[in-house]
Amino acid sequence: xxxxxxxxxxxxxxxxxxxxxxxxxxxxxxxxxxxxxxxxxxxxxxxxxxxxxxxxxxxxxxxxxxxxxxxxxxxxxxxxxxxxxxxxxxxxxxxxxxxxxxxxxxxxxxxxxxxxxxxxxxxxxxxxxxxxxxxxxxxxxxxxxxxxxxxxxxxxxxxxxxxxxxxxxxxxxxxxxxxxxxxxxxxxxxxxxxxxxxxxxxxxxxxxxxxxxxxxxxxxxxxxxxxxxxxxxxxxxxxxxxxxxxxxxxxxxxxxxxxxxxxxxxxxxxxxxxxxxxxxxxxxxxxxxxxxxxxxxxxxxxxxxxxxxxxxxxxxxxxxxxxxxxxxxxxxxxxxxxxxxxxxxxxxxxxxxxxxxxxxxxxxxxxxxxx
Amino acid sequence: xxxxxxxxxxxxxxxxxxxxxxxxxxxxxxxxxxxxxxxxxxxxxxxxxxxxxxxxxxxxxxxxxxxxxxxxxxxxxxxxxxxxxxxxxxxxxxxxxx
Numbered sequence: 339x340x341x342x343x344x345x346x347x348x349x350x351x352x353x354x355x356x357x358x359x360x361x362x363x364x365x366x367x368x369x370x371x372x373x374x375x376x377x378x379x380x381x382x383x384x385x386x387x388x389x390x391x392x393x394x395x396x397x398x399x400x401x402x403x404x405x406x407x408x409x410x411x412x413x414x415x416x417x418x419x420x421x422x423x424x425x426x427x428x429x430x431x432x433x434x435x436x437x438x439x440x441x442x443x444x445x446x447x448x449x450x451x452x453x454x455x456x457x458x459x460x461x462x463x464x465x466x467x468x469x470x471x472x473x474x475x476x477x478x479x480x481x482x483x484x485x486x487x488x489x490x491x492x493x494x495x496x497x498x499x500x501x502x503x504x505x506x507x508x509x510x511x512x513x514x515x516x517x518x519x520x521x522x523x524x525x526x527x528x529x530x531x532x533x534x535x536x537x538x539x540x541x542x543x544x545x546x547x548x549x550x551x552x553x554x555x556x557x558x559x560x561x562x563x564x565x566x567x568x569x570x571x572x573x574x575x576x577x578x579x580x581x582x583x584x585x586x587x588x589x590x591x592x593x594x595x596x597x598x599x600x601x602x603x604x605x606x607x608x609x610x611x612x613x614x615x616x617x618x619x620x621x622x623x624x625x626x627x628x629x630x631x632x633x634x635x636x637x638x639x640x641x642x643x644x645x646x647x648x649x650x651x652x653x654x655x656x657x658x659x660x661x662x663x664x665x666x667x668x669x670x671x672x673x674x675x676x677x678x679x680x681x682x683x684x685x686x687x688x689x690x691x692x693x694x695x696x697x698x699x700x701x702x703x704x705x706x707x708x709x
Numbered sequence: 710x711x712x713x714x715x716x717x718x719x720x721x722x723x724x725x726x727x728x729x730x731x732x733x734x735x736x737x738x739x740x741x742x743x744x745x746x747x748x749x750x751x752x753x754x755x756x757x758x759x760x761x762x763x764x765x766x767x768x769x770x771x772x773x774x775x776x777x778x779x780x781x782x783x784x785x786x787x788x789x790x791x792x793x794x795x796x797x798x799x800x801x802x803x804x805x806x807x
Binding site: 372373374395396397398399400401414417418420 | 716717718719721722752754755756757760761766768769802803
């Protein structure tokens, strides 16, 4: 029977949660790297016991940890993230130009085919790649040439938080950057183009239709249909049917179209999940009710999933990297909150259980389906 | 022999229990001690000072003999008591406040 392994990054360490395929009883292992901010952990699809983790600290900076045994033991690998050449400048809060400065890695995306190849999304926004298991890192400087001088950090920092590798064409990559937008390459990362046509940021940008500057919170893709992308923007849930060439809004009947994560069902490419948050000023669920919303039509028509989730006095947030799906049938959905709960559903989201209730604030959740 | 005391998180990262003891050639400076430390424990590279510029990370402090050496240049010689091993060289995570 298959097993599930959840990789949970929190403000104060990493945890590994494992269960059999029933997903009823969970073994909790951790904290790993106790006291450190664990922004993201992810396993290699090609070698699932090879894990990568982003370990950061305001005091001691960035480390990358690697495991070859599913998280039982770890070794620190390379932590030198050097922007290529003279890094140049981006727009600063006061409108002046400001030099690019490395702060941390927000997201790690292992290659689907090579366990030694892994991509890393950085703040200040840049994309790095290692082809030697994380020992050394090289930047894709062409990304910052895509109008990087116009990118301006939001209050949460200018982080590259989403990396979607096209499973059908390794030369195609989509990335998303907080307060800059979506960018894509079709030549393996040498050149990049903004992919934000159709996004509207009425209250965030002086030109609501600007080519760059949109605060994209997350994009998601089903591996069988890489040309279809879903997006949770600052406000608005969006969809593209042409690999980011154009976007249209599919917020439909959501109680709020503000939020952070979005994910796609493992077996139903038109089934997507979001967690509505009241507003950019109030980062908690509307009416104190924690509700996952599911659309089975690729957007526009949404249903609230509430069974097992708190329906009163709930004021947590769910961050952009804190939702994941497994690949079992029925599909398992998981998300972590800033209140330290990790919720799981083993039935496509119909019912939920708290796997844990008292972790530190959850920054990221990834699900591995193991044989 | 130079005695170096690391903050908790760097001790766990480098898998060190207690003080680090380093042999450092003369003259013993702030920079030469940090280089010797990073040579012995490569995992600490980038956690105390920048990989390239060797600039101290903002929230790391260097203390010795009740003096704050954090703002001193890397060629600064460490006090004789540290060089003699009578006093440790302290690498400290700055107070978070609150």
